[in-house]
Amino acid sequence: MQDPALLEGSVARAAVATAPAQGEPEITTRQLTQLQLTWLRFRRHKPAMAGVAVIVFMIVLALLAAVPQVMPESPYNMFSYDITAQNLSPRLSPHWYFMLGTDDNGHTLVSQIMWGARISLAIGFISAFLTALIGVIVGAIAGYFGGWIDTVMMRVTGVFLTLPFLPTLLLAANLFGQGHLWVIIGIFAVFTWPGLARLARSSYLSLRTQEFAEAARAVGVSNTRIIFRHLLPNALRPVIVATTLNVASFIVVEAAIDFLGAGVKYPDASWGNILANAQTGFSNGNWWWATFPGIALILTVLAVNFIGDGLGDALDVRSRV
Amino acid sequence: MTTYIARRSLQAVFIMAALTVVFFGILHAQPGGPCEYLRATGNPNAVRLYQECIVARGLDQPLPTQYWKWLTAVVHGDFGPDYTGHPVLDALKLRLPATLVLIGTSYLFQELIALPLGMLGALKRYSLYDQLLTVFSYVGFAMPTFWLALMLILVFAIALPWFPPGGIINPGFTVSFGTVDYWPWLASHPLTAIGDLLWHLTLPALTLAIIGIAVDSRFMRASMLDVIHQDFIRTARAKGLARYKVVLKHALRNALLPIITNVGLFIGTIVGGAVITESIFGWPGMGQYFITALNNSDYNALQTVLLLTALTVLFGNLLADLTYAWVDPRIRYD
Numbered sequence: 001m002q003d004p005a006l007l008e009g010s011v012a013r014a015a016v017a018t019a020p021a022q023g024e025p026e027i028t029t030r031q032l033t034q035l036q037l038t039w040l041r042f043r044r045h046k047p048a049m050a051g052v053a054v055i056v057f058m059i060v061l062a063l064l065a066a067v068p069q070v071m072p073e074s075p076y077n078m079f080s081y082d083i084t085a086q087n088l089s090p091r092l093s094p095h096w097y098f099m100l101g102t103d104d105n106g107h108t109l110v111s112q113i114m115w116g117a118r119i120s121l122a123i124g125f126i127s128a129f130l131t132a133l134i135g136v137i138v139g140a141i142a143g144y145f146g147g148w149i150d151t152v153m154m155r156v157t158g159v160f161l162t163l164p165f166l167p168t169l170l171l172a173a174n175l176f177g178q179g180h181l182w183v184i185i186g187i188f189a190v191f192t193w194p195g196l197a198r199l200a201r202s203s204y205l206s207l208r209t210q211e212f213a214e215a216a217r218a219v220g221v222s223n224t225r226i227i228f229r230h231l232l233p234n235a236l237r238p239v240i241v242a243t244t245l246n247v248a249s250f251i252v253v254e255a256a257i258d259f260l261g262a263g264v265k266y267p268d269a270s271w272g273n274i275l276a277n278a279q280t281g282f283s284n285g286n287w288w289w290a291t292f293p294g295i296a297l298i299l300t301v302l303a304v305n306f307i308g309d310g311l312g313d314a315l316d317v318r319s320r321v
Numbered sequence: 322m323t324t325y326i327a328r329r330s331l332q333a334v335f336i337m338a339a340l341t342v343v344f345f346g347i348l349h350a351q352p353g354g355p356c357e358y359l360r361a362t363g364n365p366n367a368v369r370l371y372q373e374c375i376v377a378r379g380l381d382q383p384l385p386t387q388y389w390k391w392l393t394a395v396v397h398g399d400f401g402p403d404y405t406g407h408p409v410l411d412a413l414k415l416r417l418p419a420t421l422v423l424i425g426t427s428y429l430f431q432e433l434i435a436l437p438l439g440m441l442g443a444l445k446r447y448s449l450y451d452q453l454l455t456v457f458s459y460v461g462f463a464m465p466t467f468w469l470a471l472m473l474i475l476v477f478a479i480a481l482p483w484f485p486p487g488g489i490i491n492p493g494f495t496v497s498f499g500t501v502d503y504w505p506w507l508a509s510h511p512l513t514a515i516g517d518l519l520w521h522l523t524l525p526a527l528t529l530a531i532i533g534i535a536v537d538s539r540f541m542r543a544s545m546l547d548v549i550h551q552d553f554i555r556t557a558r559a560k561g562l563a564r565y566k567v568v569l570k571h572a573l574r575n576a577l578l579p580i581i582t583n584v585g586l587f588i589g590t591i592v593g594g595a596v597i598t599e600s601i602f603g604w605p606g607m608g609q610y611f612i613t614a615l616n617n618s619d620y621n622a623l624q625t626v627l628l629l630t631a632l633t634v635l636f637g638n639l640l641a642d643l644t645y646a647w648v649d650p651r652i653r654y655d
Contacts, residue, residue: 159339164630166596167611171347171623174615252465256597259467260612275468279601282486287475294468301463 041314048310054303062117101288104281113296116271119264124251127188132243134189135196140227143204157194173262184263188250199242203235237315244308248301255297271297325654333635344627345388353618355404401621409625415499419489420606424591427526431533439541461535470528470601484524487603491517525602529595545576578649585641589634
């Protein structure tokens with residue numbers, strides 16, 4: 001994606017001496033940490049930077065929803081108007097005040113989308129983090145110790161990976177009746193860690209035989225410390241990229257679960273359940289109700305995917321096609 | 322090869338056995354149950370009917386007993402009644418053809434479009450066409466199926482009423498899809514029947530195909546790019562072979578190898594149906610059956626759909642691995 005020569009040049013320029021010591025021809029170089037190098041490369045990935053901007057925007061929207069001066073406690077209170085008092089049609093097409101229009105009951109879509117952003121972002125990021133946490137721990141133990149531990153753990157992940165994904169998640173969400181945010185997050189974490197466990201395992205399988213790991217073992221470092229302090233930083237790059245892509249897929253799948261009525265339900269507005277409700281507006285020509293929440297969803301997912309690609313380039317991980 | 326297939330099949334048996342326990346557990350923990358709807362009717366005899374239903378279905382027995390009874394019945398090919406009292410097997414006979422029609426047509430259409438698109442993208446890398454294809458792929462990746470379905474309905478069924486917003490057959494036809502009466506009717510009015518089916522099929526199939534094209538064209542592009550930068554392609558060109566010959570005869574065949582694996586994985590998705598698309602378009606297939614069963618905590622129906630899905634996934638994966646070895650002799654299993 002990037003011209004490698006250009007990239008090297010920029011890194012080299014950044015590493016050039018800033019203040020040579022007085023009287024000495026010695027060149028001191030500014031040390032760049034791995035993180036700074038990654039950031040330098042990431043910054044050059046334009047779609048990824050645009051993705052960051054979109055996500056920041058969505059996070060601001062999501063946070064604003066909780067500020068009482070901006071948004072009252074419910075997505076269905078704010079900017080709604082009294083149909084009987086103001087001789088208006090119960091639904092309004094987009095115009096300057098109701099920017100994205102209202103639903104058929106006169107509730108503005110802007111506040112519903114803002115509250116929906118809270119749910120989508122929380123579910124996407126928190127459950128992707130939990131999935132990575134469980135996956136890395138299981139994968140690290142399986143890959144590092146090998147033997148029967150590895151066999152047992154990989155058999156278990158094998159069973160999990162055979163589960164039909166959406167139907168199982170629907171069943172699990174239904175199991176807890178009223179779809180609560182944390183229940184959905186838990187379900188995602190419980191059912192999707194095996195993919196990451198396999199990823200982490202393959203890294204650990206090759207890392208554990210490398211010399212620095214042998215050396216650490218030879219000087220008596222404990223297994224726990226080797227796994228989490230010595231090997232983890234080296235195993236983390238593919239995990240970070242996969243986790244970013246997980247955020248995107250969780251946001252979509254959660255919306256699908258809400259859409260099918262097994263997830264977050266009415267008093268809370270989520271992008272999925274707004275879209276499910278929006279089907280009732282089709283018969284009277286309310287096209288904006290279904291259009292805008294979907295666009296918010298696509299923008300967010302697109303942004304996360306771009307960030308994932310940028311991270312993949314910056315961390316030099318060959319991600320998906 | 323035979324031992325490999327035998328070993329994989331044996332593994333599949335163990336995985337299926339584990340899955341029956343997992344599913345049985347998840348299902349019987351569901352709120353309500355297949356008799357619950359009887360209580361909600363408001364019928365004065367509701368409580369008695371509910372009790373009778375519980376006893377008739379053996380739901381008052383301990384779970385291990387229920388599990389064993391269910392398992393022995395399934396092994397003998399009896400999946401039990403669904404919540405309406407009709408055998409699950411009869412429902413499958415109605416719904417599997419509907420799902421096959423939807424998924425089969427959309428998949429065929431999707432590959433016919435996606436493979437040439439992806440191939441061209443790789444050959445004209447970084448051209449305007451390739452960039453447009455990339456944008457389309459990214460948006461397609463990000464777009465949820467259900468939103469695309471809603472937009473297609475809004476545009477092509479409501480704003481421009483060209484296609485029906487749902488269903489599989491014109492209600493005026495007095496027969497319903499997949500029933501005993503349907504097939505003779507199809508045979509006697511082939512043009513009307515197939516025309517009507519295609520008319521109803523267009524929007525749901527398009528929904529599935531558009532997303533699929535976004536994914537598969539990208540996949541094909543990557544696969545083709547991998548191949549055309551290899552030495553044997555350069556050799557073929559250096560020997561003076563025409564570009565189109567090299568592309569179609571040498572590169573395409575190799576680029577298709579990973580795609581063939583996809584066909585196996587696709588087979589795994591058939592039985593589960595397209596849960597989302599089917600329920601939006603009211604397509605009476607397996608996916609819609611699953612959602613109805615879910616809403617009624619219909620243990621037998623859910624269990625059957627889930628197990629058949631898992632079984633086809635396992636079979637599809639095995640098939641993918643075997644075809645891969647068959648088309649690419651460098652891969653050997655033993």
